[in-house]
Amino acid sequence: MAGPLSHIRVLDLTRVLAGPWCGQNLADLGAEVTKVERPGKGDDSRAFGPPWIKDAAGNDTAEAAYFVCANRGKQSVTLDLSKPEAQQIVRRLAAQSDVLLENYKVGDLARYGLGYDDLSKENPGLIYCSITGFGQTGPYKDRPGYDFMAQGMGGLMSVTGERDDLPGGGPQRVGVPIVDIMTGMYASIAVCAAIAHRAVTGKGQYIDMALLDTQVAFLSNQGMNYLATGEAPARLGNTHPNIVPYQTFRTSDGAIILACGNDNLFRKFCEVAGCSELATDARFATNGKRVENRTVLTATLDAVFAKRTTKEWVAALEGAGVPNGPINDLKQVFEEPQVIARGMRIDVPHPTAGTVPMVASPMRFSATPITYEVPPPTLGQHTAEVLAKRLGLSAEDIEQLRRDGIV
DSSP: OOOOOTEEEEEEEEOOHHHHHHHHHHHHHTTTEEEEEEETSGGGGGGGOEEEEEEOOOOOOOEEEEHHHOEEEEEEEEEOOTHHHHHHHHHHHHHSSSSSEEOOOOTTTHHOSSHHHHHHHHHHTTEEEEEESOOOSTTTTOOOOHHHHHHHHHGGGGSSSSTTTTTTBBBOOOOOOOHHHHHHHHHHHHHHHHHHHHHHOOOOEEEEHHHHHHHHHTTTHHHHHHHHOOOOOOOTTSOOOOOOOOOEEOOOEEEEEEESSSHHHHHHHHHHHTHHHHSTTTTTTSHHHHHHHHHHHHHHHHHTTTTTTTHHHHHHHHTTTTEEEOOOHHHHHOOOOOHTTTTTTEEEETTEEEEEEEEOOSSSOOOOOOOOOOOOTTTTHHHHHHHHHHHHOHHHHHHHHHHHTTO
């Protein structure tokens, strides 16, 4: 069944993660996505291994797991954009496209005549999305930008990690490149919104996405905590700045997450934990008081949790309807019955690996369900097919382009 964006054609000139993540989202939604890569090398993330995807015999292929995570559903075409002939091919492809994604340095594609102003003259309906570290304006616009830098500059690392006065304290980056991923997600939303706008007006537009902007935007409650008080929030480890108890506790054999998001849940927890007196104690009866008296309450609950195993706590808290959960490693994640039931692991046919395991999209549609029929492409896998079908080039034309180093 056709996806909700099956009428949309995307030209993806991005590499590594933020842009490819957006392109993969659009592909998951049914869009036809053509990825343009450098001949011989391709997307930088093709070299981000090990680990490499394994074939049916258990041998490493040339496909990096990093590349595979963000490029399913796409066709790969190789073009040397430094050459005028390749630039002309991109212009022709863009003239037939609804969306163009790119993450070159500010002004780079304009030098080749591939900027928004250039391409929108031939295709006024084109939605052109640029993704950079710092955006197209401002004093930092010409700086290169990476996820790690944005996590630091944008404040995320100032609120992530254990308290400075505790063992292991200090700033920490998030364990996945969250700024790249979130920028790709915001870009996906922006592109879909621009598609909706074009459906009404017939006009495309330019979208300017920046890693730093995204990081500042998704500071969410922590950003507002600062704006409301003028005081910069500190690192709190696994505790929550506004809710208590909403944190991890050590059990007799491991650890567990307790998430009491309101006073009623705290009372339920106290009942099942055998410490009902805490729920009526004036210091802890309301969330505001629990936040004020966090240190005392945490010390008390540390002793309570140490009396049972993680498994015992999970069973007891689930029975009482108190939100909780274990802290899984990735092996345990993909063994969780709920993760299995929701089909979050998929196996996609692949030209060199046979099949490749991937993480499914979390988007679920009743009328236009996502399918996973097109695997992450090998480098240049679809060059001849795309140039022939979309541009009408003959086999001889394409071979000449290969000899000239254009593709």
